[in-house]
Amino acid sequence: MAAFDRIYSGIPEMDTALDSIRLGDNVVFRVSDLSEFKLFVDPYIEQAKKDKRNIIYFRFATHEPLVEDCPEVKTMHIPLSHRFETFTVEIHNAIEKEGKDAFYVFDCLSELQIAWATDLMMGNFFRVTCPFLFILDTVAFFPIIRGKHSFHAINKILNTTQLFLDVYSDSRNVYVRPEKVWNRDSETMFLPHIYKKEENTFRPILDGVQSSRFYQLLDNFQRPGEDQYIDFWDRFFNYAKMQYDNHMNLDDSCDIMCKVMMTRDEKMRQMVKKHFRPEDYFNVRSHMIGTGLVGGKACGMLLARAIIRNMSPEINEVLEPHDSFFIGSDIYYTYIVDNEFWELRVRQRTEEEYFSLAEEFSDKLKQGVFSEELRTRFRHILEYYGQDPFIVRSSSILEDGFGNAFAGKYESVFCANRGTLEERLLEFENAIRTVYASTMSLSALDYRKRRGLEKRDEQMALLVQRVSGSYYGPYYMPCAAGVGYSYSPYKFLAGIDPKAGMLRLVMGLGTSAVDRTMGSYPRLVSLDMPEATSSVTVAEKHQFSQRAVEAMDVGEHALARLELRNIESKLPKYLINTLLEHDYEVEDSLKERGIYRDVRFISCKGLVKKKEIMSRMQQLMQLIQAEYEHPVDIEFTMNLSESGEYSINLLQCRPLQVFKDTAEVEIPKGVSEDKIILESVGASMGLSRSVPIDLIVYVDPKAYYNMPYADKPGIASVIGKINWTFRDKGRHMMLMVPGRIGTSSPELGVPTTFADISEFEAVCEMEEKEAGYNPELSYGSHIFQDLVEADILYTAVFANEKTIKFAPDKLFGCENTVETLTGAEGVSDIVKVFDLSGAECTLFYDLEENHLLLTTRT
Numbered sequence: 001m002a003a004f005d006r007i008y009s010g011i012p013e014m015d016t017a018l019d020s021i022r023l024g025d026n027v028v029f030r031v032s033d034l035s036e037f038k039l040f041v042d043p044y045i046e047q048a049k050k051d052k053r054n055i056i057y058f059r060f061a062t063h064e065p066l067v068e069d070c071p072e073v074k075t076m077h078i079p080l081s082h083r084f085e086t087f088t089v090e091i092h093n094a095i096e097k098e099g100k101d102a103f104y105v106f107d108c109l110s111e112l113q114i115a116w117a118t119d120l121m122m123g124n125f126f127r128v129t130c131p132f133l134f135i136l137d138t139v140a141f142f143p144i145i146r147g148k149h150s151f152h153a154i155n156k157i158l159n160t161t162q163l164f165l166d167v168y169s170d171s172r173n174v175y176v177r178p179e180k181v182w183n184r185d186s187e188t189m190f191l192p193h194i195y196k197k198e199e200n201t202f203r204p205i206l207d208g209v210q211s212s213r214f215y216q217l218l219d220n221f222q223r224p225g226e227d228q229y230i231d232f233w234d235r236f237f238n239y240a241k242m243q244y245d246n247h248m249n250l251d252d253s254c255d256i257m258c259k260v261m262m263t264r265d266e267k268m269r270q271m272v273k274k275h276f277r278p279e280d281y282f283n284v285r286s287h288m289i290g291t292g293l294v295g296g297k298a299c300g301m302l303l304a305r306a307i308i309r310n311m312s313p314e315i316n317e318v319l320e321p322h323d324s325f326f327i328g329s330d331i332y333y334t335y336i337v338d339n340e341f342w343e344l345r346v347r348q349r350t351e352e353e354y355f356s357l358a359e360e361f362s363d364k365l366k367q368g369v370f371s372e373e374l375r376t377r378f379r380h381i382l383e384y385y386g387q388d389p390f391i392v393r394s395s396s397i398l399e400d401g402f403g404n405a406f407a408g409k410y411e412s413v414f415c416a417n418r419g420t421l422e423e424r425l426l427e428f429e430n431a432i433r434t435v436y437a438s439t440m441s442l443s444a445l446d447y448r449k450r451r452g453l454e455k456r457d458e459q460m461a462l463l464v465q466r467v468s469g470s471y472y473g474p475y476y477m478p479c480a481a482g483v484g485y486s487y488s489p490y491k492f493l494a495g496i497d498p499k500a501g502m503l504r505l506v507m508g509l510g511t512s513a514v515d516r517t518m519g520s521y522p523r524l525v526s527l528d529m530p531e532a533t534s535s536v537t538v539a540e541k542h543q544f545s546q547r548a549v550e551a552m553d554v555g556e557h558a559l560a561r562l563e564l565r566n567i568e569s570k571l572p573k574y575l576i577n578t579l580l581e582h583d584y585e586v587e588d589s590l591k592e593r594g595i596y597r598d599v600r601f602i603s604c605k606g607l608v609k610k611k612e613i614m615s616r617m618q619q620l621m622q623l624i625q626a627e628y629e630h631p632v633d634i635e636f637t638m639n640l641s642e643s644g645e646y647s648i649n650l651l652q653c654r655p656l657q658v659f660k661d662t663a664e665v666e667i668p669k670g671v672s673e674d675k676i677i678l679e680s681v682g683a684s685m686g687l688s689r690s691v692p693i694d695l696i697v698y699v700d701p702k703a704y705y706n707m708p709y710a711d712k713p714g715i716a717s718v719i720g721k722i723n724w725t726f727r728d729k730g731r732h733m734m735l736m737v738p739g740r741i742g743t744s745s746p747e748l749g750v751p752t753t754f755a756d757i758s759e760f761e762a763v764c765e766m767e768e769k770e771a772g773y774n775p776e777l778s779y780g781s782h783i784f785q786d787l788v789e790a791d792i793l794y795t796a797v798f799a800n801e802k803t804i805k806f807a808p809d810k811l812f813g814c815e816n817t818v819e820t821l822t823g824a825e826g827v828s829d830i831v832k833v834f835d836l837s838g839a840e841c842t843l844f845y846d847l848e849e850n851h852l853l854l855t856t857r858t
Contacts, residue, residue, distance in 0.1 A: 003137045004183075008051065010043025013202035014176075017193060018163070019184040023101065023137040025162040026130045030146050030154075030179075032221065034063060034108060036167045037143035039174060039197055041066055041105055044141060045073065053103040058091060061107035066143070080115050082264065084333060085457040087115075088125055089346055095132060104133065104140035109157075110148045117260035118233040118291040119153030120330050128342040130160045146221060150231045170217050176202070233260075233291045237282070244278050257281040261288075261328075263299045265401045271627060272299065275306040284326065289377045292330030295395025295461030297652055304624050304634065304653035311623050315616050320639070320649040323466055325381050329397055329459035331374070332436060339368035348440070354454060355445060362440035366433050375425065381464060382417065382424050389417050389467040389476055389552040392431040394438065396460045398453060400654035402630070408754075408786070409447050410460070411438035414467065414509075416557035427557075436460055442755035450758065450790070467509070467552060468637045468649040473570040475560065477551035478637035478649070480579065480607055481510030482522065486621035487631035489658050489788070490685050491850075492524050493532055500528035501621050507579045507602045508549040509559075510635060510651075521545055523604045527618040530608040542583045546602040564602060574642045578606035613638070613646060624653060631656040657789050663688040665846045667853050677811065677841070678764070678797065678854040679804040684845060686793035691761055693734050693841040693854065696811060696834045697722055699750060701738035701768035703830040712746035714824075718831050720756035721822040727759055734843065734854075736764040736797075736808065739773030742786075749773060754786040762793035762843060766806075769799055793845055795852050810856065814839075 006020035021027060031037045048055050049072045057067040060080040067073055078090055095102075112122040126142075133140050144157070146166075158164050162182040168175040177192040188204040192214045195202045205211050230238070240253040254273065261284060262272050284294060284302065294302070301322070309316045336345055341364050348357040370378070394410030413431035417424050438444065439460050448454050469478040488502040496502075503525040506512050512522065521544040526532060535541040549567055553560035568576070581603040590597065608614060617636075624632050635652035665688040699715060707715070719735065726733060735741070739749030741763050749765065757763055765775030775796035787794050797806045814834040819825060821833055840857035 005137075007139055008047045009040075010045075010047035011040070011195070011200065011202055013200070014040075014193075014195070017186075017189065017202055017204065018178065018181055019186065019189070021139060021163065023139060024134045025182075026133055026140045026142065026160075027163040027165065028142045028144060028157055028161045029165050029167055030144050031167045032146050032169070034066065034143060034145075036169055036174065037108075037141075038066060039195065040167075041141055041143075044103075045105070048072075048103045054098060054101065055103045055105075056094075056098055057105045058094075059107055060087070061111035063108055063111065066107065067105050080111070082115055083457040084116055084121050084125070084330075085345075085349075085459075086455070088128060089349060091129060092132060092346055095129075095136065095138070100137050102136070102138045104138060106140060106142045108143045108145060110143075110145040113148065113232045116330075117236070117256075118330060119149045119231045120233070120291050120334060122149070123153045123156035124330075124333055124337045126157045127160050127337050132343075134162070148232070153231065168214070168217050168221065170213075173213075175205075175214050175217065231291065237285050240278075241282060244282070250278050254278060254281065257285075261285065261293060262302075263293065263296070263401075264397065265296075267402055268299060268303065271307075272303055275303060275310050275627075277306075280306060287324065288326045288328055289374070289381075290328035290331035290334070292328035292459065293397055293461055294326040295329060295397055295459075295463065296399035296401050296654070297393060297395035298324070298326050298461065298463040299395075300400045300653045301463070301651060304632075304650055307624050307627050308620060308650070311627070312619065315620050315623075315648075318616065318646060318648055320468060320637075320647040322649070323384075325384075325464040326395070327432070327462035327464065329461040331462075332460040335368055335370065335436065336365075338371060339364070341365070341368065349455070354449065355442065358440040358442065358445055362437040365437040365440065368433065368436075370429060370432075375429075378425060378428055379421065382421060382428060385417060385466055387417050387424075387554075389554070390415050391465050391467055392428070392435055393463040393465060394435050394460060395463040396439070396458055398448075398456065398458055400652070402655045409438075409441065409444040411435050414552060414559045416552055416554055416559075418554055418557045432462060435462060441753075443753045446755045446758055465651065468639060468651075469509075469551075470639065471554075472551070472567060474553055474555040475551040475562070475567055475570065476554055477508040477549070478510075479575060479640045480505060480507055480604060481637040482506055482635070483510070484617060484621055484634045484636060485631065485656055486625040486633070487656065487658060488526065489631075489656075493526055493529070493534055495529070496526040496532070497528045500526060501618055502526050503617060505604050505607070506546050506549075507604065508551050508562075510637065511550045511559075512546065512548065521547075523608070525604075525608055525614070527614060530611075530614040531605075538581075538583055538585050541581065541603060542586070542601045549602070564600070568600065572642065575640070576600070578640060579604055581605045607638070607640075610646075613648075616648070620648070620650070628655060631658050663690075665690050665844055667844050667846050667849070667851050668855070671853070671855055673805070674810075675855050675857065676805050676807065676853065677856060678795075678806050678852065680795060680797070680802055680806075680852050681804065682850050683798060683802040684793065684795040684850055684852045686762075686787065686795075686845065686847070687791060688845055688847045689793065690842065690844050691732050693732050693761065693843050694835070694837045695726070695731055695733045696836060696841075697733065697735045697760075698808060698811060698832045698834065699737045700830055700832065701766055701771055701773055704738055704750070705768070705771035705773070707830065709746060713751050715827070715831060716750050716752040716756055718818065718822050718824050718827055719750065719752055721824070722818075722833060723756050723759045725821055731759070732761045732843075733759060734762045734764065735760045736766060738766050738768050738771065740775065741765055747772075754790075757792070758786075758790060760792055762795060763787070764795045764797060766797040767799050793843070793852075795845075811836075 003024050004022045009015050009021050029037050055073045057073050057075045059075050060078045076094055113119055164180040166177045174195045175192050176195055178190050191204040193202055193204050243250050258269055258272050263269050336342055344361050347353050348361050391414050393412040411434050413434050415427050415431050469476050482503050482505040484503045486501045488498045505523040505525055548561045550561055580600040583599045586599045632653055633656045637649040640646045737750045743749045743751055797803050811834045816828055816832045818828055818831045818833040842855055844853040
């Protein structure tokens with residue numbers, strides 16, 4: 001049949017009055033009771049049976065069935081849960097399978113708001129389902145219950161459907177007033193009609209008496225003006241607040257608030273319910289834009305703060321109060337739906353296009369627009385923060401939970417928040433778009449797929465946090481920042497107690513504490529020996545110190561990476577004494593040449609000497625760990641005053657991914673020198689193992705150094721191609737690269753992402769003194785988290801006693817297949833791919849002794 005062809009509804013006079021229902025029509029009936037809907041769906045089904053239609057009934061609600069079981073009707077049971085995307089895509093796939101000219105009945109849409117706790121998502125469901133039905137030339141009947149939904153939700157349905165019919169009834173009559181009949185018109189079409197089922201009549205009201213009775217009935221169903229604009233979500237929270245204000249029992253309401261706003265993780269939910277007070281939920285809601293969950297990162301931060309407040313008033317006294325805002329997870333889907341990206345989203349979820357559509361979808365997410373209503377709410381956040389900088393952080397539903405850290409997989413974007421209101425709004429909106437687009441990064445997609453999460457709803461909520469800090473000339477930053485572990489799974493200093501916890505501490509913003517950039521080395525602090533360091537001489541301390549400070553440059557409206565000399569003169573004396581250290585050896589050398597000046601480097605020496613601060617950082621993490629019954633890692637900032645006062649800002653908290661070493665590996669003894677490719681002690685990180693290595697990818701340090709700087713990222717792409725070529729092929733691969741893996745600075749090493757190295761069994765960083773490449777075991781960085789979660793062994797080749805032997809030349813007799821594998825030309829002198837399938841190459845690693853051995857038979 002052709003699109004827009006007339007069909008029979010089973011009520012002939014209704015067909016005449018509405019100029020017929022047509023193929024492609026979605027028909028929405030707003031009713032007071034589902035018995036009213038049955039008056040229209042029963043004849044529709046009977047007529048469809050007579051006309052030999054393909055009839056499908058979508059059954060997902062708890063109410064009584066709307067269509068009786070019969071051979072002519074396919075009843076499809078679709079589980080209704082909190083997972084909007086899963087539910088919507090399952091219905092989409094069923095519709096696609098049935099094809100053209102099908103006739104549908106849906107359960108009551110009003111029940112969707114119970115599962116999703118908001119009218120917004122019910123409207124979104126209709127917005128994406130209705131057009132899909134339309135293009136397939138189907139006919140679909142939908143009921144919704146009057147008085148249950150906000151004007152905005154109904155308007156979204158009204159603007160999308162082809163027919164919208166209001167049904168009212170009293171003891172005498174059933175009234176129908178068409179609100180919308182798309183592409184059809186007549187003088188009486190939009191008048192109220194009386195439907196008499198027994199007589200099978202459907203006629204317009206033309207006389208005054210009947211009209212008066214209809215409007216009297218209509219008046220009984222009117223809601224207060226303000227109530228018409230309130231979403232189901234807001235009505236619930238208003239009711240809960242009324243309970244609270246009247247000192248009523250809130251246990252059930254708190255359970256619901258926790259479930260619909262905080263977390264779906266059962267373990268996290270139990271902790272939130274234990275430590276949250278009713279006012280905590282209301283405070284989150286008052287700082288929230290939209291509906292849905294606040295996401296894992298926001299939930300972890302809020303829970304950790306509640307634990308500290310409840311368990312340690314002394315530490316809570318020095319915690320900087322948070323003034324964060326939350327953009328609910330439902331806004332992410334609404335953004336996709338409103339910008340008509342949903343079809344692309346559905347395609348990207350499929351196995352065939354999961355990776356291939358990612359870039360296109362990411363580009364779309366960067367180009368969408370926000371509704372004026374949302375933009376107004378965004379302006380309110382900007383007005384609150386004034387012109388202080390803030391950061392827009394990912395807070396996806398699955399992020400920062402037990403077993404899924406998503407460390408560094410999604411973007412966080414700093415906003416300088418300077419200029420006119422419209423300039424600041426554009427910056428804010430672009431930051432949101434950037435975080436949304438990062439859901440389609442290859443690293444994020446690969447991470448989800450490897451952990452079996454690719455079919456799970458991964459809505460992106462957002463955490464908006466004011467940047468904590470002070471102004472130093474044109475620069476804005478905290479005194480110090482970093483990450484902390486309540487338990488240190490790897491010993492980075494001899495004699496430390498892993499249970500004491502550790503900090504990865506930097507001056508300024510904490511970006512360089514989690515990323516490997518700029519040749520910087522954060523200070524590693526074991527909290528049982530805060531002042532201890534692996535460096536022996538001042539020269540070593542200086543060499544392996546933090547070289548760059550990250551701060552907001554409010555003049556340039558951007559995040560700046562500053563050399564110490566650019567900001568040192570702007571620091572007050574007390575901060576210089578706290579964060580910097582003199583290099584007296586260099587100063588003395590300069591004096592001998594008649595040059596008198598201070599030479600300082602960042603060491604945070606004065607800060608780690610502050611016993612109270614270090615002790616409280618340890619106590620803070622131990623308290624949270626005790627409640628989590630699991631090690632945790634946190635992100636924090638610190639601010640200090642000249643008087644000695646200090647504050648700690650707890651920005652993030654999540655379960656720390658720690659795996660117990662259960663393998664017992666004995667390193668072979670007496671292996672002849674000519675069979676050893678690499679042997680080291682104290683230079684590795686990971687769990688014990690004994691595995692065959694059948695392929696080694698080797699990046700030549702000197703050849704890489706001599707490459708044009710602009711071409712160096714291309715080597716990361718070559719490694720990525722190799723990684724993806726062997727994805728899920730069961731190969732055991734090892735990667736050897738100069739300097740740091742996963743750095744964003746090509747001068748420090750190869751700038752790979754985790755998606756480029758995810759298939760490797762082990763990665764090895766090689767020191768090359770002439771080229772200036774230095775490995776770094778970046779405990780606490782995002783790449784560290786990636787390696788731990790993926791069980792990838794990390795090792796390094798140093799030009800010191802840690803490396804007993806390194807003989808890469810033993811590999812050079814093997815064929816280099818890089819260009820055959822990748823199609824990349826002119827890289828065979830830089831990247832070498834050695835197939836060792838027949839060489840009986842084996843990697844041994846003993847965690848307890850931190851002893852690594854890579855051997856080959858030939």
